[in-house]
Amino acid sequence: METYEICKDLAIIIVFAKVFGLIARKLKAPQVVGEIVAGLILGPCVLGWIEATPFIQQMAEIGVILLMFCAGLETNLKDLIKTGPKALAIACSGVFVPLAGGTLLYMAFYGFAKVGSPDFFKALFMGTIMTATSVSITVEALREMGHLKGEIGTTILNAAIIDDILGMIVLTVVIGFNDPTARPLIVLRNTGIFFALAIIVGYCAYKVFKKIDQRYPHTRRITIAGLALCLALAFIAEHYFGIADITGAYVAGLILCNIHDSNYIARRIDINSYIMFGPIFFASIGLKTDIKDMNWSILWFSLAFVAVALLTKIIGCSLMALLLRYPPKHAIKIGVGMMTRGEVALIVSQKGLAVGLLSPVYFTSVILLIIFSSILTPIALKALYAFSPDESIKAAEEEASNEAAEAKEETPVAEETPVIEETPQEQ
Amino acid sequence: METYEICKDLAIIIVFAKVFGLIARKLKAPQVVGEIVAGLILGPCVLGWIEATPFIQQMAEIGVILLMFCAGLETNLKDLIKTGPKALAIACSGVFVPLAGGTLLYMAFYGFAKVGSPDFFKALFMGTIMTATSVSITVEALREMGHLKGEIGTTILNAAIIDDILGMIVLTVVIGFNDPTARPLIVLRNTGIFFALAIIVGYCAYKVFKKIDQRYPHTRRITIAGLALCLALAFIAEHYFGIADITGAYVAGLILCNIHDSNYIARRIDINSYIMFGPIFFASIGLKTDIKDMNWSILWFSLAFVAVALLTKIIGCSLMALLLRYPPKHAIKIGVGMMTRGEVALIVSQKGLAVGLLSPVYFTSVILLIIFSSILTPIALKALYAFSPDESIKAAEEEASNEAAEAKEETPVAEETPVIEETPQEQ
Numbered sequence: 001m002e003t004y005e006i007c008k009d010l011a012i013i014i015v016f017a018k019v020f021g022l023i024a025r026k027l028k029a030p031q032v033v034g035e036i037v038a039g040l041i042l043g044p045c046v047l048g049w050i051e052a053t054p055f056i057q058q059m060a061e062i063g064v065i066l067l068m069f070c071a072g073l074e075t076n077l078k079d080l081i082k083t084g085p086k087a088l089a090i091a092c093s094g095v096f097v098p099l100a101g102g103t104l105l106y107m108a109f110y111g112f113a114k115v116g117s118p119d120f121f122k123a124l125f126m127g128t129i130m131t132a133t134s135v136s137i138t139v140e141a142l143r144e145m146g147h148l149k150g151e152i153g154t155t156i157l158n159a160a161i162i163d164d165i166l167g168m169i170v171l172t173v174v175i176g177f178n179d180p181t182a183r184p185l186i187v188l189r190n191t192g193i194f195f196a197l198a199i200i201v202g203y204c205a206y207k208v209f210k211k212i213d214q215r216y217p218h219t220r221r222i223t224i225a226g227l228a229l230c231l232a233l234a235f236i237a238e239h240y241f242g243i244a245d246i247t248g249a250y251v252a253g254l255i256l257c258n259i260h261d262s263n264y265i266a267r268r269i270d271i272n273s274y275i276m277f278g279p280i281f282f283a284s285i286g287l288k289t290d291i292k293d294m295n296w297s298i299l300w301f302s303l304a305f306v307a308v309a310l311l312t313k314i315i316g317c318s319l320m321a322l323l324l325r326y327p328p329k330h331a332i333k334i335g336v337g338m339m340t341r342g343e344v345a346l347i348v349s350q351k352g353l354a355v356g357l358l359s360p361v362y363f364t365s366v367i368l369l370i371i372f373s374s375i376l377t378p379i380a381l382k383a384l385y386a387f388s389p390d391e392s393i394k395a396a397e398e399e400a401s402n403e404a405a406e407a408k409e410e411t412p413v414a415e416e417t418p419v420i421e422e423t424p425q426e427q
Numbered sequence: 428m429e430t431y432e433i434c435k436d437l438a439i440i441i442v443f444a445k446v447f448g449l450i451a452r453k454l455k456a457p458q459v460v461g462e463i464v465a466g467l468i469l470g471p472c473v474l475g476w477i478e479a480t481p482f483i484q485q486m487a488e489i490g491v492i493l494l495m496f497c498a499g500l501e502t503n504l505k506d507l508i509k510t511g512p513k514a515l516a517i518a519c520s521g522v523f524v525p526l527a528g529g530t531l532l533y534m535a536f537y538g539f540a541k542v543g544s545p546d547f548f549k550a551l552f553m554g555t556i557m558t559a560t561s562v563s564i565t566v567e568a569l570r571e572m573g574h575l576k577g578e579i580g581t582t583i584l585n586a587a588i589i590d591d592i593l594g595m596i597v598l599t600v601v602i603g604f605n606d607p608t609a610r611p612l613i614v615l616r617n618t619g620i621f622f623a624l625a626i627i628v629g630y631c632a633y634k635v636f637k638k639i640d641q642r643y644p645h646t647r648r649i650t651i652a653g654l655a656l657c658l659a660l661a662f663i664a665e666h667y668f669g670i671a672d673i674t675g676a677y678v679a680g681l682i683l684c685n686i687h688d689s690n691y692i693a694r695r696i697d698i699n700s701y702i703m704f705g706p707i708f709f710a711s712i713g714l715k716t717d718i719k720d721m722n723w724s725i726l727w728f729s730l731a732f733v734a735v736a737l738l739t740k741i742i743g744c745s746l747m748a749l750l751l752r753y754p755p756k757h758a759i760k761i762g763v764g765m766m767t768r769g770e771v772a773l774i775v776s777q778k779g780l781a782v783g784l785l786s787p788v789y790f791t792s793v794i795l796l797i798i799f800s801s802i803l804t805p806i807a808l809k810a811l812y813a814f815s816p817d818e819s820i821k822a823a824e825e826e827a828s829n830e831a832a833e834a835k836e837e838t839p840v841a842e843e844t845p846v847i848e849e850t851p852q853e854q
Binding site: 225 | 432433435438441445449488647648650652655658662665695698699703781
């Protein structure tokens with residue numbers, strides 16, 4: 001392929017992704033859903049215009065790394081630690097129940113497999129896909145209703161953030177165990193060493209970046225150094241520890257999330273992401289979905305998959321919330337608020353495809369899950385808040401007092417210096 | 428290659444490119460020079476750490492397309508047309524003399540070739556590389572001395588912009604003629620049709636974008652639509668008309684340079700560019716430079732190449748300036764101010780390599796030319812202005828009155844709305 005021909009593919013992908021993203025938005029669904037649909041339409045399922053060439057796949061890989069880096073950068077580590085214990089318990093339960101549910105579902109459809117057999121890992125992987133709540137879709141749903149800053153909202157948000165991390169750890173462990181040459185203890189040891197090193201190296205990197213940031217705030221170099229850290233950790237994680245590269249990127253984001261310019265970096269990475277890499281990543285999911293092998297069995301499986309994924313999340317989170325003495329009417333809200341799935345489910349699926357734990361035909365199940373959950377969650381939450389409005393009043397009051405802070409959060413650029421973004425002489 | 432392994436290459440490239448870019452800056456040379464040197468060091472010439480894989484080359488191709496799109500976007504079409512006639516004449520002469528000089532130089536070294544023979548086109552291509560002045564390096568040199576807004580400064584700047592366009596046209600024609608299956612008349616016809624279509628389609632696209640821009644100012648969609656136009660024109664130019672894709676990208680930039688959000692788009696594309704694509708492009712030049720085949724003959728050729736490129740530009744521009752009744756002391760300034768070479772020379776060389784008109788060994792000559800010219804020009808200009816300071820006083824006065832406007836120009840972000848950059852609901 002001539003190098004200039006990639007221009008055609010890229011132009012078609014970004015236009016389709018944007019148009020379908022906007023249509024999704026009009027239909028009150030997240031834009032991500034539209035971008036995936038664009039990929040489905042452009043790919044072998046419908047038009048067959050675009051092939052998932054190695055170049056597109058590598059761009060998509062960078063895209064997902066940038067997304068995870070951004071997610072890490074935008075994490076509020078202090079809030080996370082402060083409201084941590086309750087959210088952690090809810091997240092753990094909300095990870096474990098779907099993990100078990102997904103595994104059992106796959107086994108129920110395709111036969112029970114012995115622990116440690118290849119089929120067992122395929123089943124376990126089905127559960128792994130179900131683990132992570134979509135932070136972005138959850139935030140959007142809560143914000144649109146004005147419940148983001150309430151106690152329930154904060155709990156949901158933090159639990160969703162924590163379960164992204166748990167999801168990554170589960171993914172790492174499952175992929176590690178699946179490697180036939182790897183021994184379980186070595187996988188656990190490597191995972192342990194990686195996170196231990198991440199904390200030590202991360203602390204040093206944090207100190208260094210803080211220094212650079214104080215000396216050269218709002219410069220290109222801070223963005224580039226951050227991106228380099230992200231790419232380096234992504235490579236090191238996968239190459240030396242057998243841990244998913246996206247985990248490395250997420251950890252890089254967490255390391256830098258407390259430096260003063262974290263928003264500045266996130267904003268720039270986000271621009272890179274939404275202009276090109278993001279749409280390519282989400283569309284590539286659609287491009288890789290192939291319904292050639294679709295049959296009734298897989299269709300039924302997909303419907304069961306969606307039902308199990310939604311119910312296990314509600315059960316897992318609500319039960320733990322009840323145990324933590326939340327009143328039932330709030331516990332159910334937490335469960336429902338946690339049931340959205342999005343980018344991380346896709347990222348996990350993508351990884352599964354790459355290592356051979358997932359067949360492309362199951363992308364359809366994951367995509368159905370994302371579409372269903374992102375449409376159902378706002379509707380269900382609205383109904384629940386209408387049914388027990390007390391929390392909503394309290395939230396509304398807090399909302400008013402937090403309005404300024406929230407406005408700031410919604411437009412990250414407002415935190416940047418308004419006039420000179422980069423000192424031209426000091427790039 | 429596993430997809431995650433690209434992370435290592437990218438991380439190394441962007442870190443090296445940034446570090447050497449900063450070193451170049453400290454040495455008062457343009458950053459671009461440092462980025463090329465980074466590529467030279469990482470590539471087969473020195474360390475051999477990074478290979479110019481297809482992925483790196485395709486990223487570089489996108490990088491140069493984004494650079495040319497930005498250059499087009501930042502053009503001030505009205506100023507260009509207003510101060511056009513004189514600048515056009517100087518640019519034409521400044522393109523023709525180096526074109527002839529470069530061709531004759533190659534022939535002097537490697538034998539005179541019949542017009543239309545393969546060797547003739549190789550010779551002509553040597554001249555083509557010499558045609559385009561570097562707008563960015565010129566602007567920087569003039570700005571650092573405070574002469575950007577004087578009459579001479581404006582003339583130099585506009586001539587430099589026009590000769591980029593002329594350089595692109597020469598490149599297009601030379602590449603077109605070189606294709607053995609293409610007949611000269613068809614090449615000229617295709618070039619004519621492309622530019623005629625570009626004006627018609629461009630005018631329509633401009634009207635459409637103006638409408639979109641008025642309705643949805645400062646949104647992601649305007650940036651994405653602009654980028655899609657750029658990629659589409661790049662593809663169409665090369666695929667249907669045999670015109671370099673970068674010409675298409677530049678034309679896309681020119682089409683959009685007068686919409687209200689052109690700075691907004693340019694800023695976003697620029698962020699994409701400097702974070703990843705730009706360093707990869709410039710470093711890839713170094714990566715592709717191979718001195719394995721270097722010998723004394725080529726070394727002498729390189730030195731002669733630099734001398735001829737600098738002298739022919741000074742002669743071509745100064746003579747035309749004299750003909751246009753500029754006093755000699757100013758005519759020489761114009762010639763010297765035009766002698767910088769930069770990105771476009773690299774872009775042209777890259778294209779020549781792709782179509783087989785240039786051997787990688789001559790990259791060394793081009794790189795030497797860029798380094799020499801970008802170091803010599805500021806020194807020579809400073810000396811000339813010291814020798815005849817009248818113009819400098821006049822310029823300084825204009826400078827003061829234009830200070831506000833210039834400050835605005837230097838920090839394009841200042842033109843953006845400071846608080847809300849993108850309406851979150853209307854992406």
